[in-house]
Amino acid sequence: MATIVTLADGVAELVRDGDAVAMEGFTHLIPFAAGHEVIRQRRRDLTLVRMTPDVIYDQLIGAGCARKLVFSWGGNPGVGSLHRFRDAVSEGWPVPLEIEEHSHAGMANRYVAGASGLPFAVLRGYVGTDLVKATSNIRPITCPFTGEVLTAVPALRPDVAIIHAQRADRDGNVQMWGIVGVQKEAVLASTRSLVTVEEIVDELPPQPGAVVLPTWAVTRVALAPGGSHPSYSHGFSIRDNDYYVSWDAISRDRETFTRWLDTEVFRRAAVAGGAESADRAAATGHEATA
């Protein structure tokens, strides 16, 4: 049964130094507030797993939380490169970053295998690419029925998955809709899971196309309205495209980034992800955690 906790308590309890952590959300429902809380609690040596380590992992990598990145596309969507990711890979700043690189199809199938309790997944993929040379866990496998040679990739089994969803009920059942990405698979593949939500309601109203994660498949739920910003929560907010564009200049330079980290993460409360979170926390008498 998923119990409802504060975001700060959820991160403190579930995310440990050295863990493999998967924060998922494919453009939509990216758990930024939880990512910032991981930074605030100064977790270290994490293996960060994510198909598209966009701005959220650029922030975690720049803050020095990660030892390794497992991913398939590391850019700022529609904008360009991730400067903190580049700096960590090329210059080892602030700490060296090991990478394990796949394709989207490979990563998606690795989560499916993890969620399915299988040791590996099979797909038509990677053949002829240099990813096979760069990444040691992409291997050929022969179909026992047809003899055809396909590709095998190992299951992903993160220690903890963190996702953001539209809502949960008081029992901890989670409901999300719109672009649902690979979040269900990430939660089911992981040992522990933390779901932040826009709202907690008495009863989950039926919603077309919704994915429901039953409470017994989730470890902890935390209320974090606006917690996907600058990503978005379908039905609650829209993607803050200007933020993604402005991230390019903020992240390009180590000092500018460090200042951003200080004012926008360390000096803010864990309650919500939006720009007003510190004000909101101040207004309601909550103390910032850092």
Place this chain on the structure above:
Amino acid sequence: MTAATRVGVDDVAWTADEMMTVAAARALRDGQACFVGIGIPSTAANLARRTHAPRLVLVYESGTLGAKPRTLPLSIGDGVLAETADAVVSVPEVFNYWLQPGRVDVGFLGAAQIDRYANINTTLIGDDYRHPKVRLPGAGGAPEIAASCPEVIVVVRQSTRTFVERVDFITSVGHGSGPGDRARMGLRGAGPSMVITDLGILKPDPQTCVLTLSHVHPGVNVDKVRAATGWDLAVAADLAVTTPPTDTELAVLRELEATKGRTP
């Protein structure tokens, strides 16, 4: 790196990027399903859907099948894609059920480097994987799009930095090292059928698979294309000049561009 140079023909003016986008849109046929990446491929696919191909099916890797965005998305997962899609499926599903079996007719890809066999690099620049000169975003959906779509179209600006003798990293396979290579590797799609640039259009030679210049855009000559190619460029005997963008194509394209990343 927006190509700002305007090319004038009969008082009609357009940028090299606009010509490239229009040429890419024309390569899509009505009723096809197209796997769309962000950037110029997305702009071109949306232009095609608003002009000659109203029944073009846009598939984005975020799992939005049949998206009909009113505004040009900034990312492959903008809300407008989900709101207007025929179906929204999970990411494992879009790759396993829709892309992998070859259900999506055309894959539209970009490139940081491309070689004469249309092999594509979007991973890194440099010769040391662990210590790259420039680290690029990586593979995303491209390797399996290049492998599984029945047809692949590449859209990329042409320069000697991009059109290289050897790509530093093969992220997505084009025609490998030549004829028969895709079949030997078990890749089911036919591979890149054309590479559309800001200077012209290249197509693989049916015998050798080597990219051969088939079209130059209006105002561009062969020497200019040669100078922007990092290998000895082959030119088709029946080299043609691309039909200039029509007033309608330009008007619709500019209207679209103005909506990029905007809230519908």
